[in-house]
Amino acid sequence: MxxxxxxxxxxxxxxxxxxxxxxxxxxxxxxxxxxxxxxxxxxxxxxxxxxxxxxxxxxxxxxxxxxxxxxxxxxxxxxxxxxxxxxxxxxxxxxxxxxxxxxxxxMPAEGEPKPLERIEVKPYLAIQLVLISSYLILLAVSWDRMPEIIAIHFNVQGIADRFEPKSIGAFLIPVGGAVFILGLTYLGRDPVALRIPKGNARIARIILELLTMLQFLLWGAFTYSILYNAYSYSSPTFLDAMVIGSMGIIVVETIRLVKAMR
Structure with a gap:
């Protein structure tokens, strides 16, 4: 088959x-x-x-x-x-x-109803849309320069260790992931949708920041993949910085999230 x-x-x-x-x-x-x-x-x-x-x-x-x-x-x-x-x-x-x-x-209401606060998601959506658009522009410009099979994952030495057809590795996976995160960010305007405790606006904003950071990290990873496959750009230092930066961001935002939930 x-x-x-x-x-x-x-x-x-x-x-x-x-x-x-x-x-x-x-x-x-x-x-x-x-x-x-x-x-x-x-x-x-x-x-x-x-x-x-x-x-x-x-x-x-x-x-x-x-x-x-x-x-x-x-x-x-x-x-x-x-x-x-x-x-x-x-x-x-x-x-x-x-x-x-x-x-x-x-259901009959008890006491004065308190509406849930709507979260302003436009700034987060705008940042993410800029990242997605810039990636798509780079992809369009670089498409013909990339081979049919491209590297999409690299080990700690910066050596490629996973490969996919460029239609999947450079388009479907990045765009699918980006759209998914964008959708979650849009739902973040409604705290109940993401099960944010008591509709806490502070927690909601931290989660939106995390989603935007994740979008940025994915943008960096897939942009690096394009540069590597289309222009032979390779930088283990850049990859190390991305990994360390990602861990640092996750730790900091997680601490903020835990404090906000207390």
Missing amino acids: NPDVAFGLFISTTMFVAGLLTYLYRNRPNHAIGIRIGYTYISEEAWKKANTFAGKALMGLGLLLGVLSFTGNIILLMMAMIIGISLITWRSYVIAKETVELEAIS
Whole structure:
């Protein structure tokens, strides 16, 4: 069997099984299987509705990916998967949110209602969009200079040790990851969606900063990959700085997060 077809069937089967498990656990809120966002933990009905939809949708997506697998077109398959998962996640979020809001309206309020503070996410989104745009511009300019198989991972000595087709390693993986983080950042405007304790605005901002830092680190890693593959740029010092910087940022932001949650 063609390796690309086999890979596609593996992905489609995994997606279908994920959907089946989500549907089977649609009536049992848990911390392992299903759409697990703030709203689905607030309301059992929100859990049921969101996971019923997500389970069916993921199974349908799995079947679609199974059909697309036989084209042997990995780019088409991955794009369909990314778009499908994004739409399913967004719709599940909307279903859960609307269910919780309807329940809140139908229940008598005790005392003066205190609305949750909305977080301003535009600055974080703007920074991330600039990073994504600059990466796509560099990719477009460098595309023809890169070989069909490119290095996407490097060891501590700066020697490439993992390779992928450039359509996957330079486009699908970076763009898919960037869009996912961008989506989480957008959801951060609603503290409940990301299960931020008590809608704490300070915690929300720290999480948004972490997501933006993560976006920057991914941008640096994938930009380095382009420079390495298209222009033969290599700098173990730069890689070391990225690793040490990443660890430092994670430690600092984690300490801030722990302090904010006390």
